[in-house]
Amino acid sequence: MAERSFAREVEDLRLGDGEEFRGEGILAITKALLQSGVSYVGGYQGSPISHLMDVLADAKDVLDELGVNFQSSANEATAAAMLSASVMYPLRGAVAWKSTVGTNVASDALANLASGGVTGGAMVIVGEDYGEGSSIMQERTHAFAMKSQMWLLDPRPDHTCIVDMIEKGFQLSEASNTPVMLEVRVRSCHMHGSFIAKDNVKPSFTLQDALNNPKRDLSRIVLPPAAYVQEQEKIKVRMPAAIDFIHEHKLNEYFGPQENAKTGIVIQGGMYNNVIRALQYLGLSDAYGTLKLPIYCMNVTYPVIDTEVAEFCRGKDAVLMVEEGQPEYLEQAINTVLRRRDINTKVAGKDVLPMGGDYTAQVLMEGIQAFLEQHDPMILGNRPPVPDARPVLDLPEVKRLRDVVPPRPPGLCTGCPERPIFASMKLVEEELGEHHVSADIGCHLFSILPPFNIGATTMGFGLGPASTSAFNVKGAKKSIAIMGDGGFWHNGLTSGIGNAVFNKHDGVFIIVDNFYSSATGGQDIPSSRAWNKNRQTNNSITKAVEGIGVNWVRQIDRTYDVTKMRDTLREALTSTEEGPKVIVASSECMLNKQRRVKPLVNKAIKGGERVVKERYGVDEDVCTGDHACMRLSGCPSLSVKVLDDPLRDDPVAAIDNTCVACGNCGEVAEAAVLCPSFFRADVIHNPTKWDQFKAKWTMKVITYLQRRRAGRRVQVAVA
């Protein structure tokens, strides 16, 4: 069950010809796939593409009607390999993932796919996670497109354009027998916009047709000598076919006055909106894109259409290439085009724009201004005042703020079952000293940040265990590797655990099993415990680990048991048994659990059933404000508050009403022998007669005792 339900939004996928679609970019992409007549879709979740997977999962009915097969792929390589269905058959298919990380994983399959070529249109939708807010290393997908020779579409951030490019992309793929990549940046994926829909298309040639009439063609398989022929075919046949199609169907766009311009701007499609804003600041455009200088907008960034580039540049003194990130592939390509034709238009790019980082409107404005000052100062005319926040940032009041505003790193959610795992690790660390910890990708990666500060490296999804493999040496402290259930099924079972078994790695491997692919939005994975009508869930991680040959396995079914967690960890670290020590720490992702359980509880209470609701609290007069509990927790609902007591300097712990009663704070206080200020309050809704009777008489006695003592005590309270 995914974090966000698109049950309502998927209805928009049924919109027909002429109706207006309004919504998130990722939904528009899904609709475009259906309008293109795909037979199959697949992919792997990860920001910014997670919602696409969630939409498809929720759109089962719509997909069934159209005969579209949707697979939640095991990983991106699986998804890429799925496109092989389009090699022999006229089947359109699309897969999606987070790039560049997903493309890294998929690249073997992609290279094979691109070499053999396709018959039906094959498209990879990549969520380009680049720039501010990105969660991964800053690289570009462009290099993959070039090296494998797949066409790279980079449409303007506009729903109409994106949808159009998807439809044309399939045609392009078929016209050139080449798989196509369509790149959408993070903000475009989550962008709200609109477009005019078309009817969905049911594929005329179906997957069943293909299975019933199997075909094979040796020349499409990457085997010598076919592989050498394929290389030539790419260069001599497919590339020219693609260039013709792109040119003929005008996939690239021209904006502004094309005649008699001294200068012009060449842009990647994705840069368009921010470029227009930058030009607006410089007085060279209005809000509707009425321009004073020409733009050549490359909605296809690979291949570069030499003739179009040459035509655009010819007669101009200089052009500016706006290309985000490094290296400057397009700038180099344009220079080559111009040199070969001996066109002496100057090409600016990374000389006036930064080599790396987000191309915000501000950055673009500065770059374009520098370019025009150098090559066409007249066009800038009387410079209008441009937005400038620097004077504000230089104010002493704002400078002072710099030291005050605390960083706000992402952290584990309230009640997260992973928190007690890391609290236990901290406790063991106090006993046995620090260890080398290899972290992995997933929610548990937040353990790298305060308050836990655990984990030295992350090498990729599911590669936590593999990245300790060098430390397979005797005598020293054991290495610790952490991996999530998502990473485990993505590849970690073989690359990490299988590898450790085979090499007799005497390390400790913690598999964090929270029943979902939680970090990407709670999608189901093979070990999910939920019943899923479309997938086989409940496949045990422990069994898989044992099956691959691990002898020392401990399954912990309630991670909140900090004492047990700590003792198991200690046992693993001090064990003399040979081979990997695997701890599978399982508890349901609290975010998902709450979503599942909360409505049921509320319903039960309303229906008059006896329900015990739990919440934790802190006795503020018992708490002394040391905050040791916070250093072992970081729970959002556990905070501090300042008491109105002149004798107290330090704020005390306090738990707010977002507490979900996971029990971590109490367990930690107990295991770490902190202080007795935590308590759990159980409130019985709709108590039984017996509950009420018992409570009434117990409280009578208790109140008597309390009164008795209060009466004897010296009254110190100020009236």
Next chain:
Amino acid sequence: MKDDTIHLPLAAVGPATERPISIAIVAMGGQGGGVLTDWIVKLAEDQNWVAQSTSVPGVAQRTGATIYYVEMMPPLDGRKPILAQMPTPGDVDVVIASEFMEAGRSILRGIVTPKRTTLIASNHRSLSVTEKIAPGEGIADNSAVTGAIGVVAKREIVFNMEELAVRNGSVISSAMFGALAASGALPFAREAYLDIIRKSGKGVEGSIRTFEAAMRHVEPDDTEGGPAATELPAQAAPSSEMAAASPPNLGPSAPIETPAESSFDGDPRLKPLLARIQSLPVEARAMADAGLRKVVDYQDVAYGAEYLDLLDGLARDDAAAGGGAHAFAFTTNAAKYLANAMCYDDVIRVADLKTRMQRRDRIEKDMGLRDGQVMQTTEFMHPRMEEVNGLLPAGLGRWIEARPKLFAWLDKRVSKGRRVKTYSLPWFAALYIMGGMRFLRRRSLRHQGEVAHRDQWLATAQRLLNQNYALAVEVLQFQRLVKGYSDTHARGMSKFDKVMSTVTLLETRDDAADWARRLRDAAVKDGSEKQLDGTIATIRTFV
């Protein structure tokens, strides 16, 4: 819309060469920023404007800081405006911050500027993890944000929207939507906003109530003369007060309330003690009053007398050392920290506090217990032999301590996590009896240790008083480092010993008090003690 329009000499474009209205919503993951964004987009679309929103959920979704961005503009002759995907510093019309430090962060991003930006911010705090993990006071200073807002925002609408929303049975996004409507930053009628909420379908009633309350808050009816749009977040801003807790001067380390003598409520046993306070310097009386009440509440009247005896002695020394010139800071700090030192945390105190009537009342209120519901609490306790042994008469306690094998055997029986159901008869009785064992306290092993610690600490402070007044005050404040039970207490004591022994190394230096304050600050701010050890290492390089 904007007044600094850039008019281009372009044909057919006319007056629409304006920029769109831009709104940035800075929030933390899970604060409803997404809902508010959707509402604003729909609001604009319902007026036949073109609206575009973007966001980066990414990893920031889990409690990290994140930003949503909306641009809107009417179409022109069927042409849609081209809208940017992220805010440009210096060019944002409205910034909505769902938390006060996030408002500060938006200012640092340069998106709040005096010519342009209406800043709508809730001044409640949601503390960041770095503020929480300090082993003492680590909360960021709100006044810095208030000060910056004052100079950077064109218009500010700042109040506690979280509290207003909760009070009206909704969430903060409704309050922010109301504040936005009231700000008049968008050229849409109030009804249009309400329409959006009505169509949202979830918790409509509470949302509308909150929306309207927020509107009233910003635009009070003239007849009612309600509160102004901007309140100083003084109550919500403990940190600005707490700034005094770590003063470079000699002031007392906490704000002092007015002396309480006038409000004496008449427990005759307390009266003679309270009278004695009058002989103390006037500056120290309020603190001594609070201290005395705490000590008597902790033990008994005799213990209060002991407190005053000690305090009298310290005050005399203070006067002799020319304390009048320092506003008797020594006595005031002594009144505070001596009380804290005398009220050390032990099993008796915990049991006493947990069994009090007010305690249950407080929890019932916190949990919102209603009639017909039944409440029980479970305590997470982990007593060790150290705690039990500390309670025994000093002689017996020392006898057991001297026999490690016996001690370990007993510890095995005592030391384990115990879940105590406070309001079940057997457990309550056990706690009640333990809480009543105050008569054992003053003869106990623990008490002897605490008295020895106290005497040594006060002796050091008194010795330094004539030599370096400021340093003596700092030494009194070191007591702040000792807190808690069990491991926490042990850690506090070790920190205390560290700073104490370091200070004696440099007590003859003129800047000794500054170093003492630095040591204390380091110990209070950093749980890992790395900062403290670093400061000590620095000191050791020059002594």
